[in-house]
Amino acid sequence: MTLLQWNHASSVGVQILDQQHGVLIDTLNALSVGVAGGLPANEVRELIARLLEYTKRHFQTENFLMEKYEYPGCAEHKLEHERLVVQIADAARAMQMGEPVHLRTMTGYIRQWFSTHMEGVDHELGSWLNTQGVE
Numbered sequence: 065m066t067l068l069q070w071n072h073a074s075s076v077g078v079q080i081l082d083q084q085h086g087v088l089i090d091t092l093n094a095l096s097v098g099v100a101g102g103l104p105a106n107e108v109r110e111l112i113a114r115l116l117e118y119t120k121r122h123f124q125t126e127n128f129l130m131e132k133y134e135y136p137g138c139a140e141h142k143l144e145h146e147r148l149v150v151q152i153a154d155a156a157r158a159m160q161m162g163e164p165v166h167l168r169t170m171t172g173y174i175r176q177w178f179s180t181h182m183e184g185v186d187h188e189l190g191s192w193l194n195t196q197g198v199e
């Protein structure tokens with residue numbers, strides 16, 4: 065099982081975003097560990113709900129900063145956020161309805177999504193925010 069790790073190279077240069085990314089990584093790792101360890105469905109459901117809530121909260125923060133500082137890449141970045149929220153919400157809904165969910169595939173996808181997103185567009189956003197005096 066692969067876990068995500070936060071280190072200083074992961075920093076996007078904006079404190080609040082780094083702190084939230086750390087919590088997201090912890091939450092996602094807890095879910096991966098739970099799924100690999102065969103946690104009961106109700107506990108997995110709870111972890112997915114927590115991940116969904118925190119992901120939304122984090123995206124709200126980034127979306128707010130992008131709007132406030134009129135970030136040029138705002139629209140595309142927001143769209144990426146929306147797509148992931150839909151994916152997690154869909155998994156949460158399916159779990160709630162008792163539909164079969166391939167949990168390892170799902171957690172693997174989210175993990176990959178976060179690492180690509182954080183290393184890519186979040187880094188670009190962070191650098192741009194730095195030029196606006198946000199650290």
Ligand SMILES: [Fe+2]
Nearest residue numbers: 126181185186
């Ligand atoms: Fe982002």
Ligand SMILES: [Fe+2]
Nearest residue numbers: 122126182186
């Ligand atoms: Fe982010």
